[in-house]
Amino acid sequence: MNINRTIVKNIALNFIGALVYALAINSFLIPSKLGEGGVTGLMTIFYYWIGFPPALTNLILNGILLFVGWKMLSKQTVLYTIVAIASISFWLKLTSQIQFKLHDPLVAAIIGGVLMGIAMGIIMKGEGTTAGSTILAKIMNKYFGIKTGSAMLGFDLLVAVPSFVLIGFENMLLTIIELYISAVVLNKMLEAFIAKRAFTIISDKSETIAQALSNLNQTGITLLDGHGYVSGQPKKIIYCVCEAKLQVKVMDKIAQIDSTAFVVLDEVRSAYGNNLIKLL
Known part of the structure; x- marks a missing residue:
């Protein structure tokens, strides 16, 4: 259908x-x-x-x-x-x-x-x-x-x-x-x-945020291993690509779970892979 x-x-x-x-x-x-x-x-x-x-x-x-x-x-x-x-x-x-x-x-x-x-x-x-x-x-x-x-x-x-x-x-x-x-x-x-947004998120509640974003975005979420340069503490870094229309919902969801999370937002011109779009 x-x-x-x-x-x-x-x-x-x-x-x-x-x-x-x-x-x-x-x-x-x-x-x-x-x-x-x-x-x-x-x-x-x-x-x-x-x-x-x-x-x-x-x-x-x-x-x-x-x-x-x-x-x-x-x-x-x-x-x-x-x-x-x-x-x-x-x-x-x-x-x-x-x-x-x-x-x-x-x-x-x-x-x-x-x-x-x-x-x-x-x-x-x-x-x-x-x-x-x-x-x-x-x-x-x-x-x-x-x-x-x-x-x-x-x-x-x-x-x-x-x-x-x-x-x-x-x-x-x-x-x-x-x-x-x-x-x-x-x-x-x-x-x-085909507008996309890429989020890079550093938080002490990475697992909880990743689960919430996965439910919201219905696409894979990538967790990267990292550590703070000054603190030396291990960190889980979330990388997520979503449709532009979900940008506000993603930001709200992150803020609800961890208001102190560090978030970097980028515009994506092209993306390859499962359910993603090719070059314009």
């Missing part, structure tokens, strides 16, 4: 993310004649150049890139990506008439960038990708540890910069601004989704 709920949730996230993605393109980027990066950038270029439907371009080009993803990424990610691509094409067709022609194209670039970052964040939360440069970015993330949003920005610029031939130099610069904003928003969303 839990597996079925996860599948339904991920499909729903990919479908919703695809809607936001399509609105960013149809409602803000295309009306202001802004480009994009990767396959989406090629999609807008073909539209400006020969009027080729973005929904069809999305299916064709991303279908080709899926063969690369099938070899390099997990089959689960690829299958959810197929859902995302099909949903994007569906929404691109359905929302093609929803356009906002803003007087200032910079505003369109900012709004479009924010929406694109949010859309990709939602889709990746649903374990999918938008294919295109996202697949390449996922591969760079998996094998080289580069942040997904940053890797996407690099690949997207390879398409965005030459697009000035069709959209003009000024719009090309605005496109780069939009890509940068989307990369920043995506990185922030991914960090929020």
Whole structure:
């Protein structure tokens, strides 16, 4: 039942993310004649150049890139990506008439960038990708540890910069601004989704605290042997990694058991292991 709920949730996230993605393109980027990066950038270029439907371009080009993803990424990610691509094409067709022609194209670039970052964040939360440069970015993330949003920005610029031939130099610069904003928003969303906190706790009641945190966090707690440099007394040091949302509860639990405990709290960018998350 839990597996079925996860599948339904991920499909729903990919479908919703695809809607936001399509609105960013149809409602803000295309009306202001802004480009994009990767396959989406090629999609807008073909539209400006020969009027080729973005929904069809999305299916064709991303279908080709899926063969690369099938070899390099997990089959689960690829299958959810197929859902995302099909949903994007569906929404691109359905929302093609929803356009906002803003007087200032910079505003369109900012709004479009924010929406694109949010859309990709939602889709990746649903374990999918938008294919295109996202697949390449996922591969760079998996094998080289580069942040997904940053890797996407690099690949997207390879398409965005030459697009000035069709959209003009000024719009090309605005496109780069939009890509940068989307990369920043995506990185922030991914960090929020998998935010972790690491606690290092030194206390005379280490066993009691460890048991309480284990019940609260439902993950393993590590006890390390140590001793005070000045006192020479042996100490048990607790090391615990938990979700960011549990930070306040963990601090309260420690204070209830031992108000004199020494606690060091760190933000965790990445964690590997059982039930933990990979690099962003």
